[in-house]
Amino acid sequence: MKIKSVFGLLILLTITMAAKAQVKISFEVSFKEPQAHYAEVEMNIAGITGKNYVDVKMPVWTPGSYLIREFAKSVEGFGATAGGKAIKTEKVSKNTWRVYHNKANAVKINYRVYAFEVSVRTAFIDDSHAFLSSASIFMYPAGMLKTPSTVKIVPYGNWNKVSTGLEPVKGKEFTYTASDFDILFDSPIEVGTQDIFEFTAAGVKHEVAMYGGGNYDKEKLKVDMAKIVEQATAVYGENPNKHYTFIVHNRLQGGGGLEHLNSTVLGASRTGYANPGSYVRFLGLVAHEYNHLWNVKRLRPIALGPFDYENENYTTNLWIAEGFTSYYETKYTYRAGFRDQDAFIAAQIGSIGTVMNTPGAKINSAAASSFDAWINPAYRPSENAKNTFISYYTKGAVVGLLMDLEIANATKGAKSLDDVMKAMYWQCKTLKRGYTDAEFKAMVEKISGISFTNFWAKYVTGTADIEYAKYFGYAGIEVTAENATPNKPATGASLTVNQGLIVSGVARNSTAWEDGLNVNDAIISIDGVGVAAVMRDVKLPNPGLSLDMLPIVSNKQIGDKLVLKIVRDGIEKEITLTLKENPNIRFKTSVMENATPLQLAVRKRWMEGK
Template sequence: MSDPRIRFTISFTEPQAHYVEIEMDITDFTETTLDIGMPVWTPGSYLIREYERHVEVVEAFAGTDRIHCMKISKNTWRIQDPPLHTKIRYRVYGFEISVRTNMINVDRAFLSPSATFMYIKNRIDLSCTVQVILPEKWHHISTGLPKTANDEHTFYAENFDVLYDSPIEIGNQDIWYFEAAGVQHEFAMVGSGNYDKQQLTSDITKIIKEETAIWGENPNINYVFITHNYQTGGGGLEHLNSTVLGASRNAYQVPNAYKNFLCLIAHEYFHLWNVKRLRPKELGPFNYDEENYTTGLWIMEGFTSYYDNLVIRRCGFFSVQEYLDMLANDFNQVYNRPGYRIQSAALASFDAWIKQYRPDENSANTSISYYNKGAMLAVALDLYILTETQGTKRLDDVLRAAYRSFYKQENRGFYEKEFQTLAENVTGVNLSAIFEAAHSTEELDYNLYFNRVGYELIDLNRDRQELSLGIKIATQDGRTFIKNVERGSGAWDAGLNVDDELIAINGNRLDTAGKELEFILQNGQIDEIVDVLISRDGLIRTIHAPIRPSTKQQWCIREKPEATSIEKKIAEIWLSVSKYL
């Protein structure tokens, strides 16, 4: 008995109203019950996004005759006793600017496949084709899916995991091609921008070559960069042989902004190997109906966050100091969130589904980013391996061996303990302290690692005597509101709340520039009680709050004056420009 055949046809009769129409043809389905479903999340973005909420008018047909189609759960529709050939038609609304959601308008359409295409339940393994009916004034289609032999507007996916990992950009994007590391690359620029194609191509080629050298091979035949240009844009999402990026259209000629864009490219391209192929056991095959939990995102995203800046340094785009400043920012991001005492890197990974993409006014007090904390742990691993092996091994060697072992040879995901064991076998170094730190809120002494390469991690605020209430404020319509209260601060203990309107302190009316508050903090004494007049839900009250030393940290990484020649030699290996460029 042959497998069912699936063909999608997508069209746009009302793009100005942000709709795409989908027809799903299912042939040779012989079971008595046909259940079709819409994914509730998309790989790489660990949040239940409920894509089915944008689905409208699901209808089923046998030929031209409509047949009964019943919705049986939030994202599942059932057809009982379906014919051998069933057509399912539905519409999807898409009007959200992001790299992971549909955006359809009169000029173009970006389709996130998880938010667009339904699948036969329990048959993710089936192949399918996708035909795009272009509106009259749209001319281009950019996607990592291969074209079928007989139609340049029809694409093939060998299974639904591939389909859901292959976004589609349709419209009039600016497209150019280049070869790097033996792979054909397409760059699709959506919207205008002051980008320089020749410069981008040259710089991105260096990134691709360096990352391919790290991993030992490039697994693709072709790769697609889709970049959405906005007035203010950012973010990215990795895919199997493509990525979707957000950028600010007029920032390409601003040096710092351009380097940040190159970092974003380095990050998403690094995911070709780290997460898309080398992955924790839990991250594939996927269950698209619910959360897929793992404690390993600190390795997947954290290591990638470490390498994105490091690759930019190896390509020569960052000076040594620029790179060290970017690395120090990871420490600042973590240590200026009281949540680092509450949540480990592994727990942050596991809780991504409920915390990472749903920040609120208390998030800084309860959580950290596995991106930043993972990068901190990655640099500790890299430096420890470098120094313990006298510069003959580093984290590159671990990743390359893990890719070869778990993906190339065994074609499976890894358990974290397996990854640690492999890392120790490859390097001959006991790495247990760092891997254990990923599961603990007890902090490593990172200078144990930086000092060994002649550098030190310094908090520039360590000896400063700045005072603080422990609040962040914002002004709105000439009024000042509390937007964050720091755990353990005077404001926290006194009971000041987010959304309290600050009116006066010690009888002095606050100005919107914050000068009165600044004066009191600059001239106050530790544990001095100040009277804070607030409006809470329209009711006036006075809160008596102590001012205390500020906990804000400002980390930097500096070379030790007394660094030895051996330390400098290892540091040179760590920070060197690539030999492959």
């Protein structure tokens, strides 16, 4: 009986898989009203069997951006037909529509998507172009994520170009294929009149699609972006792509990026390319997102794929996926010649300073910060965020730096974090799955030849102070810390100007924290001096304004009293602050002229990778 039951189950599974394999899914996206920010989506499902209905779902988030965005909120006009006749549909959950096909073999579904959020993560459409972040545009039939699909784009008006990482269908203009929905959702699409140029690096053709104009030099970008590609490929030992697409949105003020399997979307300032500092920051963004081609898309935490598109996908390893990538963007820009040694070291020191001067770093570990990405205050700002949270980007970059130096020192300059990343990439490729935290730690220990248990307890799952002098000492670099504002008082209160001075943040354990100043308190006067007089010499707008920056405060001494008259919930109140020393620190670095051979070997392996 057991043998027959198993055999019967296998037959049933085979029949089910065959039925799903016969399903054909296609999309057509057009733009009747781009000026109103709408995409028209037609979804065709053929080869339907089984129940008298099919459920189609809209993802609630997009991989790489760990926030439930509820894309279904932008869908309207959902309807369906079978054989040319309207059929019944109903919404059965926040992101699920049930289509009753009544045993029809094929259905046509139509819906509209409103797209008017400017970011690299979300769709945006206007009369100049359409950017389709695929997870917010395309629905999938329940249980059919592994089904192939095709996408036809119907450009609007004078739009004549489509840029995407999707594979084109031969002989069909603006038509593309995805082997499954993971590929489709991981492939953004730019439609319009974008400026396109190409370069080849690491044996791979790269397309750059520039939207929004700008003062960029295409020939210079071809050379400089190729250098980044070569440096990244050198770490991992191969470039796994046949082609790669950069979609760059140039705006008045732009930034940010989102990685995809064989493409990325970058935000940039259209006038920033001529500024040396801004240009290097852009190349750093290129380096960051390109490194994700390996780290997170292929060398990935085990929780990040296959994806659940309806719920949060939790991992404690974003400090590796994002933090190490932030660290490597400085490595690549240094190795490619866009930063000198001093700038590279300064970038590392800057990350350490950010962590040590953030009160939340004493509360929130790198692993916990990663797990809590879904409630990350970077996406959902909170006035208390700095007191409770440390970014897995910044803390992860610091952990990567310390780990890198520890490995180089333990191996006497023979190995570095580069070797760990390469080995983990090939391990994931061989096993065809992501890694666990334990597996990553085991590889670090294998490469270094030493235990990292204490290191993990301090810097990954713990919140220990960073032993910066020890680790930089491995590379023959002296680092000392001093008070950020010697002999100057600090209140710990940040401000915004909104018809007066409004408290916008209070740092943990600061004078403002201990003496009861609250966020949203409106300051009327300081030591009897009205706000108008207090603000007379302050330049506005100033998004980084703090109470300490006001001359009436900065001229006082540590231990002095500061009397604030405030309004809280419509009631006047007087609060006295006792000024304390600024707890923040700053660093001084010095590269040793008399470094030992070991220190020089560590420094070379750490910085040069060889």
